[in-house]
Amino acid sequence: MQETGTQETGKAPARPPRTRQPPHIRRQMITEAARTVIAGHGLHATTLRDVAAAADVALGTVTYHFTGIDEVLAEVLKSEMLIYSAPITDAAQEAATGRAGLDVVIDGLLASDERAGEHWRLWLDFWTLAAHNAEYSAWQSQIYRDLHAVVAGLLRRGHADGSLTVTDPVREAVEFVAMLDGLVVQSYLRQSQITPDQARAMLKSYAWQTMPARD
Amino acid sequence: MQETGTQETGKAPARPPRTRQPPHIRRQMITEAARTVIAGHGLHATTLRDVAAAADVALGTVTYHFTGIDEVLAEVLKSEMLIYSAPITDAAQEAATGRAGLDVVIDGLLASDERAGEHWRLWLDFWTLAAHNAEYSAWQSQIYRDLHAVVAGLLRRGHADGSLTVTDPVREAVEFVAMLDGLVVQSYLRQSQITPDQARAMLKSYAWQTMPARD
DNA sequence: CCACTTATCGGTCGACTGTACGATTAATGA
DNA sequence: TCATTAATCGTACAGTCGACCGATAAGTGG
Incomplete structure (x- = not known):
């Protein structure tokens, strides 16, 4: 039993490699694996066993780091917003002009x-989750309020620096985001109508025609 | 055992009222009940037992009229398009002008x-279903193609009768539907941003400004 | 080298699910 | 009136899910 090798018994059931990770690292690894599974099978079709298999850990490891499947899904959504959306909106606000900021948003999203x-x-699955769950609904509503605020800010800047012409920034922001969402549906679902x-x-044509540059 | 009354034994477990229906009627009743359940709990959270309870029939009755849960859900979606959307688009095509037809679509949807x-x-749940299922994806794609065709036809009529000004009907139709979808998301989800x-x-303001009437 | 902490494992359990099926009995027509 | 059809019922079964927990062992500090 004191042999140096880690595998000595021929009948041993293929000892799995177990490299331990501190909780915050393992949580991140499981979250990333869960994101892949959800993107493939959908949010409601994702099981703890799927996540565990994708993360290459045992089932118990997932339930050790998370209180349950709900916490895993919530973590995925939260990190997705932080990793994907936040950098784009941040970059947009650092653009030279309001119109350039809109370009960053459009090209990024x-x-x-x-x-x-x-x-x-993933965001689409989130919609259906929020449609029937008060907690997720409140969070989603806040995300949209933030997005509206960012876009409205860009429109105000564009009107000030002359790159855009905006009379009602709040209203135009809601319209812009609506057009964005609608084009997303037509672009990213399977057998989509447009690329x-x-x-x-x-979206750019729409923005430049409804909010043309000053002169 | 030959008593005339239908309920004689005091210990009888509350004989359920059973009025039989021809298959096409019972299917319709079950479908309508399923629609209500789905609207409340969501598509993926709807079980055969939920549907049976809502339709006030036994579990076996549902499996007698439907091959399984998938057929129930498909029937709900199909009938929803036929009952809700079709009358609106039909009425729009019978409107006096192209612009009046657009009004019918906007006010109806x-x-x-x-x-x-x-x-x-329900349509939102359908999106997520189509996002991960090829069969539903193809069907949804066809529905959007039809809607685009209907709107494009209205735009052509509007350009002809002078109630609208349209240079590229197909492109304008896609944009219009995108704006429609985006506004739906902002209007009908819980804690919505706009009414x-x-x-x-x-949507009307958008349509009349981008496609104004001739003079 | 050796206790000690704790990340990891994998089996187990109860609570569902969809589906199948035999037992009922309402409805029909002869 | 009565035999036949078939719509309805309720149960049973196999499968999968999330959650739980004792056993194992990798890593750490002394």
Whole structure:
């Protein structure tokens, strides 16, 4: 029993490699694995066993780091907003002009890579979750309020620096976000009617025509 | 055992009232009950037992008229499109002008009553279903193609009768539907940012400004 | 080298789920 | 009136889910 090798008994059932991680690291690894599973099978079709398999850990490890499946899903959504959306809106607010900021938002959120598709399919699942759950609904509502505020701020800046013409920033922001959401549905769902490239072109065309630059 | 009354034994466990229905009627009753359940709890949280309870029939009755839960859900979605959407688009095509037809679509699809909210929450669940299921995805894609065609037809009529000004009907139709979908998300989800009344006003304002009447 | 902490494992349990099926009995027509 | 059909019922079964928990062992400080 004191042999140096880790595998000595031929009948041993393939000892799994177990490298321990501090909780905050393992939580992050499981969360990332869960995000992949959700993007593939959908939020409601994701089980703890799926997540555990994708993270290459035992079932018990997931329930050790999380109180339950709900906490895993909530963590995925929270980290997704932090990793994907936040950098884009932050970059937009650091753009030179209001119009340049809108460009950053459009190009960032309506990107053509597969990662954007995963993000929006995750966000779509979040919609249905919020449609029937008060807690998620309140959170989603706050996210939209923040997004509206960011866009309205960009429109005000654009009107001030002459890159845009905006009479009612709040109203125009809601309209812009609505158009964004609608184009997302047409772009990223399977068998989509338009490509993300076309969606970006349409949203930019819409923005520049309804809010043209000063002179 | 041959008594005339139907209820004689005091210990009899509350004989349920059983009035038989021909299959096409019972299917319709079960479908309507299922629609209510789905609107409340969501598509993926709806079980056969929930549907049976809502329809006030036994579990076996549901499995007698339907091959399984999938067929029930599919029937609900199919009938919802036929009952809710089809009459609106039909009425729109019978309107006097293209612009009047758009009014019918806007007022019909963005109605303020609770039934509209149920419709869109059901449609939202359908989105997530289509996002991960090829069969539903194909069907949903066809529904959007039809809607785009209907709107594009209204725009062409409006341009012809002078009630609208449209240069690219197909492109404008996609944009219009995108704005419609986006406003739906902001209007009918819980803790919504805007009311359906505001959504109708915004969509009409958008349509009349981007496609003004001829002179 | 050795206790001690704790991350990890994997089996187990109760609570559901969808589906199948035999027993009832309302409805129909001869 | 009575035999036949078939709509309805309720139970049973196999499967999967989330959650729980004792056993194991990797890592750490002394």
